[in-house]
Amino acid sequence: MKLTTDIEDEIDAIRDKIYEKIKDMTPSEETAYFNAIAEEARTKHGFRVIKSAVVDRAEVLG
Numbered sequence: 001m002k003l004t005t006d007i008e009d010e011i012d013a014i015r016d017k018i019y020e021k022i023k024d025m026t027p028s029e030e031t032a033y034f035n036a037i038a039e040e041a042r043t044k045h046g047f048r049v050i051k052s053a054v055v056d057r058a059e060v061l062g
Helices: 006-022 027-045 057-061
Strands: none
Touching: 006 027
């Protein structure tokens, strides 16, 4: 009996590929890597970037 689906196998393979790309990066290099991917997707698909709806607790408590 198979315990995983083909989709789960595909997701695991994608995670492994990403891990291999970033495993030797510093945290700031990882951030730059993921930001570049996000910017490419934003440009390609016309996403708008908006300010977060999350409010800083310090702003609320004053």
